[in-house]
Amino acid sequence: MKRTALAIAAGICLFAPGRPLPAPAGKDARDAVFDALASKADLPAVRPVLPSLIAERDALRPDDAGVRAKREKAAKEARRSVRSESAKANASAARSEAARAAGAAKDDARRAAEKVREEKTRKKPKPPKPPRPDGGGSP
């Protein structure tokens, strides 16, 4: 009975696929992460710019008289409220945002999955070597 209980406990230890519930990382790990996060907590690179639907549509459409008029109006408003440098940066960010986000998310998931798979493969215990018969093998 005792041996059975011990064998079951040992079996759980050795062959459990993972922890049943997620748990927070230990204190050392948490401290290390928060130190790193604090050291890299910077100000945003661009100033805030309230977006405008007209300005964005305008930027994506080909030129015509109506669009040009709208663009001039939007540009005038933008000049009044924001710095032109940050406006340019934000407009360019808006254009590239969709393409960048789609590719990057897939890439992360793939790399993380690969790493987990790699670790599982590496940590598989080697099967024990069969005992050599006495006197057998090399001379």
Next chain:
Amino acid sequence: MTTTAATVLALVWLAAGSGPAEAHVLEGARLFRENRFAEALVEFRVAERLGAADARAYAAAALVKLDRPEDALELFEGPGGPAPGAHPLLDYYHALACYGARLYRCADALLAGVGERTGPRVAEQARQIRRDIAAAVPAEPPPDSVDWYLARAAERAAAGRPVLARAFAAEARALGAGRADRHGVAQAEAVLAKLPPSTDPAP
């Protein structure tokens, strides 16, 4: 004796269980400190898969540094994300994700709660960002801006990203509520009502 042995073994197993995940969190922290954010992100993702519950928030912070605010927002505000107020530094990074996605009201609300708990440097930065937001977002924003957030919410909902759709619709509602005519508020509430109920982040 048997019970004691089984207990000891179970404790050993529980202690060992956090080992691999913790190693990845530590490695992620080292890489983050060295500005290797893409690699740090992978380490935090692996730690999360191995059971480190809070590694999701660290991965979100790495996404902020990689200038992917919308992906970061999905981790911060999706199921299993950190609750606002859980840690001021996570709130700061969450606010940066909102800011990067142009969700300035969202960013401002989070930064208001950061206070001095992150130390004087980050606290001063939080105040600076709030001043910039106050200067850029008028009390009565133009209707065209409210429409931008509504359009973005509809796009994200159509793309199957309800967390982002909710964030943009909430921003539109907050901005529209500042206007005398409450432009866009009803539309924002209609969008929010159609989205699946938000799952509150873990406390």
